[in-house]
Amino acid sequence: MHNCKLTRRDFVDLALDEIPGAKATQLLAELKDCEACQVEYAALRSTLHVSNQALRSTLPAEDFWPDYHSRLQSKLFASGIQRVDEVLPLSLSSRAWLALRTLFTTSVPVPVPAALGLILLFGASVFLVRARTQVNARPSAPVALVETKTREVPVIQEKVVTRVVYVEKKGERSRSGMNRANRNEVPEAATGSNAAKTALSLVDFKPTEEVKLTVIKGSYKDQKR
Amino acid sequence: MSSEAELIKQAQGGDAEAFCLIAQAYERRIYSLAFHYSRERQDAEDLSQEVWLKAYAALATFRFESSFYTWLRKITINCFLNHRRTKSWRWQSQTAHTSEEPPVMKDNPGAASRVFESALQNHLVVEKVMRVLADVTPQQRLIFLLKHQEGMTYEEIAKELGCSLGAVKKSVSRTVGKLREKLGVNEEPENYMSCAVTGVMR
Numbered sequence: 144m145h146n147c148k149l150t151r152r153d154f155v156d157l158a159l160d161e162i163p164g165a166k167a168t169q170l171l172a173e174l175k176d177c178e179a180c181q182v183e184y185a186a187l188r189s190t191l192h193v194s195n196q197a198l199r200s201t202l203p204a205e206d207f208w209p210d211y212h213s214r215l216q217s218k219l220f221a222s223g224i225q226r227v228d229e230v231l232p233l234s235l236s237s238r239a240w241l242a243l244r245t246l247f248t249t250s251v252p253v254p255v256p257a258a259l260g261l262i263l264l265f266g267a268s269v270f271l272v273r274a275r276t277q278v279n280a281r282p283s284a285p286v287a288l289v290e291t292k293t294r295e296v297p298v299i300q301e302k303v304v305t306r307v308v309y310v311e312k313k314g315e316r317s318r319s320g321m322n323r324a325n326r327n328e329v330p331e332a333a334t335g336s337n338a339a340k341t342a343l344s345l346v347d348f349k350p351t352e353e354v355k356l357t358v359i360k361g362s363y364k365d366q367k368r
Numbered sequence: 369m370s371s372e373a374e375l376i377k378q379a380q381g382g383d384a385e386a387f388c389l390i391a392q393a394y395e396r397r398i399y400s401l402a403f404h405y406s407r408e409r410q411d412a413e414d415l416s417q418e419v420w421l422k423a424y425a426a427l428a429t430f431r432f433e434s435s436f437y438t439w440l441r442k443i444t445i446n447c448f449l450n451h452r453r454t455k456s457w458r459w460q461s462q463t464a465h466t467s468e469e470p471p472v473m474k475d476n477p478g479a480a481s482r483v484f485e486s487a488l489q490n491h492l493v494v495e496k497v498m499r500v501l502a503d504v505t506p507q508q509r510l511i512f513l514l515k516h517q518e519g520m521t522y523e524e525i526a527k528e529l530g531c532s533l534g535a536v537k538k539s540v541s542r543t544v545g546k547l548r549e550k551l552g553v554n555e556e557p558e559n560y561m562s563c564a565v566t567g568v569m570r
Binding site: 155156158159161186187189190191193194195197198200201202203208211212214215216218219220222252 | 498541
């Protein structure tokens, strides 16, 4: 699709024959369809034509040239220029010297950002090399003598002792009181068959719902005591 | 071998007369370029003669690998660039040529009037063009002249001036844009500069 703005961007190049054949043909075809672009292009070409004619018209008249040429001629003869061919042919050593001189005097155009980057890189590398050299050259510090001693320190150990306390129920307590009385009364019977008594008493035994736990803390030494 | 090549060979052999003959063939082009670049007659003469002196000094380096004029133009461009670096030119908006008054014919008043009108118009156009060239930078002016007057390609100009192709394109486009704006041409070129090439301005 034709875009006037985009097409006009190429007008200068088109007018100055800087656009290759295929694209130029395409542009010219586009121009045929757009009258505004056609007018603009014609005006641009006219501008170039006019400026070309104007520049030509500023050249000196014919009578200027003979005098100019004679002045140039006299300058050439009077200059006494040492021509390059008078110095040639150069010897091999001279050529090598010339090549070396050319190598060191030739300048290469480098974009400013690239040049800045190179300078920064060079600076950083110089800094790093210097820093590394300083680290290597620095005398090693005397190593401090550290005496290591092992000392045993008593560590408090915690030991949890759990005891299950069986508490008799109230009814059992009274019974046991009676039993105690019976025992007092008939101690022979009680002492006579101990195993049977124990079996009898454990049948109805039920552990209490309330359990009181006592945690005794202390060190190993304390326990020993 | 063409006569130019023969003359070059003779000049390379030390024949200054042969070199003068070569110079005669190209001196107008070099002077024209120097004049439009410097916009001063005296500067143009000094600059163009400096080009010829340098070309004579370096003639032995010409190896017939390109045309003589291409080689000469390289010297011209270098000379212009060096001259710009070493000398601050007076970039005036008026030149000796454009400030001249158009001629007046006294014998035939009607014809004189027409010629005068035409000459005046041409005079104004030339002045406008020269003013635009004065307004742009020396580099832009040189690029425009190399493209428009010398017919060099963008690539050749970029190579010679050591700048990018894009920079050359932009420079030419800017100068042409300024010319377009200043001249305000909207008609066929035939309506302008009818007598420009006939030397009325001289």
